[in-house]
Amino acid sequence: MKKFFSQIAERANFLGQQPQVKRWIAMVLAGFILLGTNANVVRGENQVQRLEDIAHQQDSVRPKTTREWYGEARETENAPLERAKRIAEESGAAIQEFGSMYPDTAKSSTTP
Numbered sequence: 001m002k003k004f005f006s007q008i009a010e011r012a013n014f015l016g017q018q019p020q021v022k023r024w025i026a027m028v029l030a031g032f033i034l035l036g037t038n039a040n041v042v043r044g045e046n047q048v049q050r051l052e053d054i055a056h057q058q059d060s061v062r063p064k065t066t067r068e069w070y071g072e073a074r075e076t077e078n079a080p081l082e083r084a085k086r087i088a089e090e091s092g093a094a095i096q097e098f099g100s101m102y103p104d105t106a107k108s109s110t111t112p
Contacts, residue, residue: 062090 052065063069076083 062093 063072072086073083076086
């Protein structure tokens with residue numbers, strides 16, 4: 001009986017050393033990982049809308065997406081003073097929003 005298990009182990013070791021068997025085992029393991037993983041993927045316009053909703057959870061007027069920044073830049077393209085004024089207002093709003101979200105961090109970063 002001991003000889004029988006020894007022969008099985010020897011054959012398994014021999015088969016495991018061959019490149020074709022190694023590739024097959026790697027493909028099987030990769031398949032188990034890929035098929036066993038639950039990927040909750042949202043695609044298309046639904047994903048864009050979901051990301052915009054997340055970005056605008058707080059009712060802030062300042063732009064938060066690149067599309068909004070470019071749109072605002074086009075609106076104030078020929079008025080540099082108006083653009084600078086908006087940037088200053090939005091920076092103030094961003095700092096205020098940061099302070100409300102992370103009060104301890106805001107205190108420690110502004111207090112000497």
